[in-house]
Amino acid sequence: MKRDLLADLRNGVKLGLKEQLELIIRLSIPGILAQISTILMEYIDASMVGRLTPEDSAAIGLVSSTIWLFGGINLAAGTGFNVQVAHYIGANDEKKARHIVKQGLLVSFAISLLMMALAVSVSGVLPYLLGGDPAICARSTKYFKVYAFAMPVMMLNYLVSGMIQCSGNMRFPSIMHILMCIMDVIFNMFMIFPTREYMIFGSYIILPGLNLGVTGASLGTVTTTAVGVFVMLFYLIFVSPSLRLRDREGLQISKKDMTQAVKIAAPIGLEQIVMCGAQVASTKIVSPLGNIAISAHSFAVTAESLCYMPGYGIGAAATTLIGQSIGAKRDDLTKRLGWLCVLLGMGVMALAGIFMYIFAPEMIGILTPNPEIRALGTAILRIEAFAEPFYAASIVCNGVFRGAGDTLVPCILNLCSMWIIRLPLAALLAARIGLRGVWIAMCIELTCRGIFLLVRLYRKKWERL
Numbered sequence: 001m002k003r004d005l006l007a008d009l010r011n012g013v014k015l016g017l018k019e020q021l022e023l024i025i026r027l028s029i030p031g032i033l034a035q036i037s038t039i040l041m042e043y044i045d046a047s048m049v050g051r052l053t054p055e056d057s058a059a060i061g062l063v064s065s066t067i068w069l070f071g072g073i074n075l076a077a078g079t080g081f082n083v084q085v086a087h088y089i090g091a092n093d094e095k096k097a098r099h100i101v102k103q104g105l106l107v108s109f110a111i112s113l114l115m116m117a118l119a120v121s122v123s124g125v126l127p128y129l130l131g132g133d134p135a136i137c138a139r140s141t142k143y144f145k146v147y148a149f150a151m152p153v154m155m156l157n158y159l160v161s162g163m164i165q166c167s168g169n170m171r172f173p174s175i176m177h178i179l180m181c182i183m184d185v186i187f188n189m190f191m192i193f194p195t196r197e198y199m200i201f202g203s204y205i206i207l208p209g210l211n212l213g214v215t216g217a218s219l220g221t222v223t224t225t226a227v228g229v230f231v232m233l234f235y236l237i238f239v240s241p242s243l244r245l246r247d248r249e250g251l252q253i254s255k256k257d258m259t260q261a262v263k264i265a266a267p268i269g270l271e272q273i274v275m276c277g278a279q280v281a282s283t284k285i286v287s288p289l290g291n292i293a294i295s296a297h298s299f300a301v302t303a304e305s306l307c308y309m310p311g312y313g314i315g316a317a318a319t320t321l322i323g324q325s326i327g328a329k330r331d332d333l334t335k336r337l338g339w340l341c342v343l344l345g346m347g348v349m350a351l352a353g354i355f356m357y358i359f360a361p362e363m364i365g366i367l368t369p370n371p372e373i374r375a376l377g378t379a380i381l382r383i384e385a386f387a388e389p390f391y392a393a394s395i396v397c398n399g400v401f402r403g404a405g406d407t408l409v410p411c412i413l414n415l416c417s418m419w420i421i422r423l424p425l426a427a428l429l430a431a432r433i434g435l436r437g438v439w440i441a442m443c444i445e446l447t448c449r450g451i452f453l454l455v456r457l458y459r460k461k462w463e464r465l
Contacts, residue, residue, distance in 0.1 A: 006168045009321075010090050010328045020333070024340055027170050027320060032313030032348075056214050057368065058291040059139035061298025062132045065279035067147050070119055071154060072272025077108050078159035079402055080265030083323050084257065085243070086166035086403060090327025094242045101163055101236065101243050102251045103258070105156075112155035119148030130280065131287035139214045146218035153226045160232045166320050167242050172235060180228040187223050191216030264405055271411035278418040285423075285430050286438060293435045295368065296376040300439070303363040303377070304384055307352035311392040314345040315399025322403025338400040338457060345396035346389045353388030356381060380439040387443040390450025397453035410453060417449040 005023040008015060015023070081104030088097040123145040127137035147154070161173040194211035197204050210216060237245050286297050318341035325334045356363065364377035394414070401410045422445035429437025 006324065009325055009330060009333065010092055012328065012330070015333065020337060020340060021344075024314075024317060024321065024337065024344060027168075027317035028314045028341075028344065029170075032310045055133075055136050055291060056139065057295040057298060057373075058133070059127075059136040059214050060143055060217065061294045062127055062130055062136065062140045062283065062287070063144040064298055064301070065276060065283045066126060066130075066144065068279060069273065069276030070115060070147070070151065071158075072276045073115060073269055074108075074112065074151075074155040074158045076265045076269035076272050077111050077155065078104070078162050079268050080104075080261035080263075081108070081159065082162040082166045083264050083319065083402060083405060084260060085163050086320055086323025087327035087405075089167050089242060090324030092328075095249065097167070098243055098245065098249060099252065099254070100257060102245070103253060104159060104163065104261070106251070106253075107258070107261070108155050108159045109152060112152040115155070116148060116151035119151055120145065123148050131284055133291060136291070142215045143218045146215060146222055150222040150225070153222065153229055156229045156233060157225050160229060160236050162316075163243060164232065164236055164240060165316055166323060167240060168320065168324070169240070170317065170320070173232060176228050176232055180224050183227060184221055184224040187220035188217060191220045260405075264402070264407055267407035267411040268402070271407075271414050274415050275418055278423055281423055282426060282438065285426055286435060289430065289435055292370075292372050292376065295370070296364075296373045296380065297435060297438070299364055299367045299373065300377045300381045300384070303360075303367065303381055304356065306363070307356045307385075307388060308349060308391055308395065310348045310352060311345045311395035312399075314341055314348065314392075315396045317341065318396055318399035319403040322400050326404055334404075341400060342393055342396045342454070342457060345392040349392035350389040353385040356388070357385035360385075376435060380436055383436065383439045383443050384446075387446040387450075390447040393450035394446065394453050397450075397457050400457065401453075409456060413452045413456065414449060417445055417452060421445040421448055 005015065005019055005026065008019075009023070081100055084100045085097045085104075088094070088100065123141050126144060127140035128134075132140055161176070164173050190208065191210050191212050193209040193216075195206065195209045197206055212219065236243055283294075283297075286293055318338065321337050321341065322334060325337060360378045360381040361374065364374050364381060368374060368377075398410055398414075401407060422441050425441035425444065426438045429441055431437075433440075
């Protein structure tokens with residue numbers, strides 16, 4: 001049987017370089033698969049809607065950055081509790097970890113209800129505020145409103161899968177996200193398109209459909225997520241060896257735990273709000289360039305996501321590893337594990353960048369048959385390929401810092417990079433060379449951001465936090 005290297009880490013067993021690399025890879029592979037399957041759901045939505053009209057694609061692209069904004073707040077709220085779970089699991093205090101789970105579920109669900117109310121209230125005016133063409137604004141509103149009402153489900157998806165991962169079980173959430181990807185295809189086929197006939201092996205088969213178009217794409221993803229969250233929540237509460245709820249362990253809201261959650265989550269939440277706010281501002285820059293540019297921008301973002309999701313998978317593994325090593329007081333491993341995770345992420349995403357540059361036409365071609373969108377999407381995707389290694393550095397460094405509870409300084413660095421470098425440069429270049437200028441600005445900014453965070457990782461202040 002394989003050694004439980006994560007248990008060895010918690011119990012003070014000496015781990016050589018080979019065991020450290022093996023531990024990182026064991027945790028990273030399920031995380032990478034989970035992240036890729038998540039983005040594949042967006043890829044599936046974009047690909048299916050891309051078979052409709054450029055206006056439908058633009059309707060989704062117009063509000064995508066705002067959906068990411070709310071998703072970022074969900075992520076921040078969950079991280080405030082998930083990191084504490086990792087610390088207590090690392091310290092072999094499972095009872096305290098379960099105490100954090102209960103508080104996290106209650107508080108995060110309450111926050112999600114407030115976010116739902118806010119999102120629903122702005123759904124009608126949002127596409128117009130973003131400068132969308134009136135011809136697509138109604139479709140954008142319907143698409144966004146489905147996500148708005150599903151905010152509690154989205155919040156629980158981040159929180160529950162994160163808690164299971166931070167307990168050391170990366171495999172189960174990964175399996176669930178892969179199954180969710182398959183379900184998303186099935187639900188979207190029924191919800192987006194009308195009833196139609198297909199010929200299979202010489203026989204016609206009628207496939208029923210609701211013909212909901214853009215709205216069907218969001219309904220399919222939300223329904224899929226709800227099913228996945230239900231299964232993962234059941235596993236967390238009743239099955240997880242370390243986190244499942246026990247009798248005689250009642251719910252107690254601890255001021256200390258809440259303070260620590262806020263201390264971890266607040267900088268991440270601020271970062272997500274301002275960073276995604278910058279994405280919204282970027283959409284505002286792209287919108288005047290026309291529906292073709294909006295569609296190409298949206299499709300390229302989705303296509304690029306397949307290449308940087310491995311970085312987020314390794315970053316999730318880094319959060320678990322660093323959190324548990326700090327909880328176990330393994331000062332001998334903390335910094336080395338952080339660097340190994342970052343270097344692995346940079347190597348994987350450098351290869352992904354090469355793949356993206358070579359196969360950019362095919363990656364965009366899967367999403368849309370429109371030749372204008374394909375040509376523009378291919379060009380901007382190849383620009384972004386050069387930033388992938390340093391983008392990986394920024395993603396995995398953030399995972400390391402979150403595991404250590406160091407979120408304020410990285411937040412400031414990310415915000416300065418986005419608002420001082422990317423947006424002014426994007427506005428300047430967009431006026432001169434169109435959408436390509438926006439993506440050149442993005443490439444330069446991501447490279448700078450990676451360098452900033454590597455310098456932070458090199459310094460030792462984050463370890464002491």
